[in-house]
Amino acid sequence: MTANFQLLRILPEVILTIAGVLIMLIEPLLGHSTSRKPLGWFAVLSVFASLAASFAQLGMAAGTAYYGVIQTDAFSVFFHVLIALIVLVSLLVTIDTANANTESLGELFALMVFGAVGMMLMTSATELLLVFIGLEISSISTYIMAGFRRKNVKSTESSLKYFLLGSFATAFFLYGIALIFGATGTTDINAIASQLGTSAVPMFATIGLGMILIGLGFKVSAAPFHVWTPDAYEGAPSPVVGLMSTAPKAAAFAVLLRIVYVAFPALHAHWQPLLWLMAAFSMTIGNLGALRQQNVKRMLAYSSIAHAGYLLVAFTALSTDGIAAASFYAMSYAAMNVGIFAVVSHASGYDERLSLISDYRGLAYRSPLLGGALGFFLISLIGIPFTGGFFGKFYVFASALHSGMVWLTIIGLVNSGIAAFYYLRLLASAYSKPTNNALLDPMPRASFALLLALVITISGTLILGIVPGQILAMSHNAAVSLTSGIANPAPSATHQ
Amino acid sequence: MDVPIAYYLVLSAILFSIGVAAFLIKRNIITVFMSIELMLNAVNLTFVAFAHEWHRVSGQIFVFFVMVVAAAEAAVGLAIIIAIFRARNTLNVDQVDLMKL
Amino acid sequence: MHSQNYFWNYLPLMMQIIVAVGLGCSMVTMSWLIGRHRKSSVKLAAYECGVPAEGDARGRFSVRFYMVAMLFILFDVEAVFMLPWAVIYRRLPAITGSRMFGFWEMLVYLGFVLVGFFYIWKKGILDWAQDKGDL
Numbered sequence: 001m002t003a004n005f006q007l008l009r010i011l012p013e014v015i016l017t018i019a020g021v022l023i024m025l026i027e028p029l030l031g032h033s034t035s036r037k038p039l040g041w042f043a044v045l046s047v048f049a050s051l052a053a054s055f056a057q058l059g060m061a062a063g064t065a066y067y068g069v070i071q072t073d074a075f076s077v078f079f080h081v082l083i084a085l086i087v088l089v090s091l092l093v094t095i096d097t098a099n100a101n102t103e104s105l106g107e108l109f110a111l112m113v114f115g116a117v118g119m120m121l122m123t124s125a126t127e128l129l130l131v132f133i134g135l136e137i138s139s140i141s142t143y144i145m146a147g148f149r150r151k152n153v154k155s156t157e158s159s160l161k162y163f164l165l166g167s168f169a170t171a172f173f174l175y176g177i178a179l180i181f182g183a184t185g186t187t188d189i190n191a192i193a194s195q196l197g198t199s200a201v202p203m204f205a206t207i208g209l210g211m212i213l214i215g216l217g218f219k220v221s222a223a224p225f226h227v228w229t230p231d232a233y234e235g236a237p238s239p240v241v242g243l244m245s246t247a248p249k250a251a252a253f254a255v256l257l258r259i260v261y262v263a264f265p266a267l268h269a270h271w272q273p274l275l276w277l278m279a280a281f282s283m284t285i286g287n288l289g290a291l292r293q294q295n296v297k298r299m300l301a302y303s304s305i306a307h308a309g310y311l312l313v314a315f316t317a318l319s320t321d322g323i324a325a326a327s328f329y330a331m332s333y334a335a336m337n338v339g340i341f342a343v344v345s346h347a348s349g350y351d352e353r354l355s356l357i358s359d360y361r362g363l364a365y366r367s368p369l370l371g372g373a374l375g376f377f378l379i380s381l382i383g384i385p386f387t388g389g390f391f392g393k394f395y396v397f398a399s400a401l402h403s404g405m406v407w408l409t410i411i412g413l414v415n416s417g418i419a420a421f422y423y424l425r426l427l428a429s430a431y432s433k434p435t436n437n438a439l440l441d442p443m444p445r446a447s448f449a450l451l452l453a454l455v456i457t458i459s460g461t462l463i464l465g466i467v468p469g470q471i472l473a474m475s476h477n478a479a480v481s482l483t484s485g486i487a488n489p490a491p492s493a494t495h496q
Numbered sequence: 497m498d499v500p501i502a503y504y505l506v507l508s509a510i511l512f513s514i515g516v517a518a519f520l521i522k523r524n525i526i527t528v529f530m531s532i533e534l535m536l537n538a539v540n541l542t543f544v545a546f547a548h549e550w551h552r553v554s555g556q557i558f559v560f561f562v563m564v565v566a567a568a569e570a571a572v573g574l575a576i577i578i579a580i581f582r583a584r585n586t587l588n589v590d591q592v593d594l595m596k597l
Numbered sequence: 598m599h600s601q602n603y604f605w606n607y608l609p610l611m612m613q614i615i616v617a618v619g620l621g622c623s624m625v626t627m628s629w630l631i632g633r634h635r636k637s638s639v640k641l642a643a644y645e646c647g648v649p650a651e652g653d654a655r656g657r658f659s660v661r662f663y664m665v666a667m668l669f670i671l672f673d674v675e676a677v678f679m680l681p682w683a684v685i686y687r688r689l690p691a692i693t694g695s696r697m698f699g700f701w702e703m704l705v706y707l708g709f710v711l712v713g714f715f716y717i718w719k720k721g722i723l724d725w726a727q728d729k730g731d732l
Contacts (some may be wrong), residue, residue, distance in 0.1 A: 048533070129557070129558055129561060132558075132561065132562075132565070133561060133565070136565045136568070136569070140568055140569065140572050141532075143572055143576065144572060144575075147576055147579060149583075150579050150583075151583070153583045153584055156576065156579045156580045156583050157580065159576050159579070160576050160580050161523070163570065163572065163576050164519075164525075164528060164529070164532070164573075167529075167532045167569055167573070168519055168532060168535075170569075171512075171515070171532060171535035171539065174539045174562060175512060175538070175539045175542065177558070178539050178542040178543045178546065178555075178558075179542070181543065181546050181550075181554075181555055181558070182505075182542065182546035182550075183551070185546075185550040185552055186552075186554070187554060187558065268561070294591075329521055379577075409526055468539075
């Protein structure tokens with residue numbers, strides 16, 4: 001295989017890296033008063049280019065590159081596209097939200113782009129070393145982004161909590177990798193699988209897997225490793241929260257899928273009950289926690305814990321349907337959550353004028369566009385038919401039921417019912433007549449960037465809810481390519 | 497005569513546990529941060545021990561990357577700590593509690 | 598099996614420690630027993646390289662030192678990848694299958710380091726005298 005051909009397998013990452021470096025080089029050369037928004041649009045263009053490069057990878061035969069550390073297949077492309085779209089919308093929302101008080105905006109754009117590189121690497125890596133590096137590139141970028149409003153005490157506090165807990169989780173993740181290396185003598189995901197398939201499973205491998213589950217549990221904010229989530233989300237700038245509640249989680253879920261289904265199918269009796277518990281805890285704690293929140297961003301943080309729980313339900317299904325459902329759910333959750341944070345960002349502005357649910361009173365009257373979008377995304381988060389949220393939940397629970405997870409499905413359905421209460425509370429607040437004249441000021445006019453972001457997220461949510469066939473087929477291909485194992489084509493050929 | 501690998505593993509497990517305990521108990525942000533570094537170095541010790549046991553260099557390569565990432569994390573962490581200190585003049589984690597759970 | 602006599606490997610180390618501690622203790626004790634004791638204020642002052650001690654040991658440093666320290670960590674640790682590269686440089690053509698590939702890879706890596714350097718330079722971090730209060 002020639003070097004050029006190998007480069008195609010990491011082309012999306014290469015494009016974004018170059019773009020990020022260029023932004024970083026140009027930023028300090030611009031004068032203090034020069035607008036940084038053109039840099040943002042440049043970042044948007046580069047994300048478009050990397051999106052195109054990801055789609056181009058679909059045309060290539062699935063395979064590995066660079067001594068087998070990278071594997072591009074339908075699975076990696078699915079998550080590449082998802083991450084690129086999330087970052088695209090987040091960039092647009094940042095461009096819309098930034099105002100005169102925003103400092104070093106160019107750095108924020110560069111960080112978002114670099115973060116995307118890390119997340120993309122995570123989804124296509126088949127070597128735990130590369131997974132770790134990708135995880136750290138994305139995490140370190142998000143730590144800085146969370147504390148971006150440096151003069152704001154809440155933002156720095158959010159950044160600190162996110163950083164400390166995130167590094168703590170990374171250490172667990174690493175210790176898990178070390179123990180697995182000790183048990184199998186390799187850190188290649190495919191090699192681990194073949195090593196474990198041939199002999200009795202060593203104790204170190206089991207403990208190592210447990211450590212990795214703890215580490216990734218922190219990263220996806222699944223209960224009981226969720227405590228950092230509400231604080232980190234409340235203090236971080238809203239456009240960044242839209243990004244960090246979806247993209248790093250999608251990447252971490254992709255890694256989790258690869259690790260449990262490709263490297264450790266032999267240990268499914270161990271990890272399945274653990275994921276079962278994590279799913280049940282996350283859904284219950286997330287939804288009960290969200291019920292008593294007054295702050296919108298905290299409420300959405302707890303809701304994201306709950307959604308991580310729904311996603312984990314699909315993991316326990318132990319079937320390609322489950323993997324497909326998890327991938328589909330990741331996409332539908334990303335569409336509606338990034339969308340709702342776009343609305344929240346624009347409504348509250350860079351200085352976060354609106355924070356409590358009661359502050360959103362009369363939003364629909366102040367700006368019918370924002371009110372309508374907010375309502376739409378909330379309806380999708382509740383899971384009402386003809387939205388992405390509904391089909392996501394439907395496929396997740398269907399795959400769980402199919403595998404006999406009756407109790408988990410019941411817990412999930414009860415939780416979906418509870419969730420409706422707090423989403424509707426925000427909806428009712430936004431649509432009730434404002435009592436206070438101060439709340440009647442019209443919203444700042446929606447910029448082109450915001451409109452574009454809303455169009456992408458709303459159409460995404462609608463497509464996922466009304467004509468999900470195409471994307472469902474994509475997620476199914478992804479699941480099949482994940483489980484078939486390209487690295488050792490001989491066994492998969494005999495299966496067919 | 498070689499030191500048996502179990503000694504290294506027990507030592508690194510102890511170091512890792514001390515790191516976890518210190519992370520949960522200590523109240524100064526810098527100390528909490530140091531305990532994370534201790535955990536990472538415990539992991540490095542495990543990697544090197546296993547690399548020696550398996551006669552594979554990949555474990556040692558992993559250590560290089562862990563060291564680099566730890567340095568990057570340290571830089572970012574210190575920057576965040578400085579920002580916190582500037583914003584409120586304390587490094588006690590109990591006082592960084594503007595947002596209660 | 599070998600655990601019985603295993604710790605005997607550490608015997609020389611133990612002896613070294615005993616001798617070192619013993620030597621230190623004996624020197625302090627001997628000078629205390631033999632020497633004269635004159636407690637003038639100069640004798641009791643803290644000894645600091647012959648320069649009069651100044652200020653509190655817990656005094657604060659200017660935060661601009663922290664920037665230097667942080668950058669030092671980052672640029673120092675980058676050498677970690679250059680050492681293994683240099684060690685196997687002559688064998689790289691055989692490993693990569695291309696004569697100059699290993700060389701260009703390191704140039705790309707150093708290029709990224711240089712980008713970081715350019716960035717901090719343009720941001721004015723290397724300007725010592727400037728207060729970094731806003732950084």
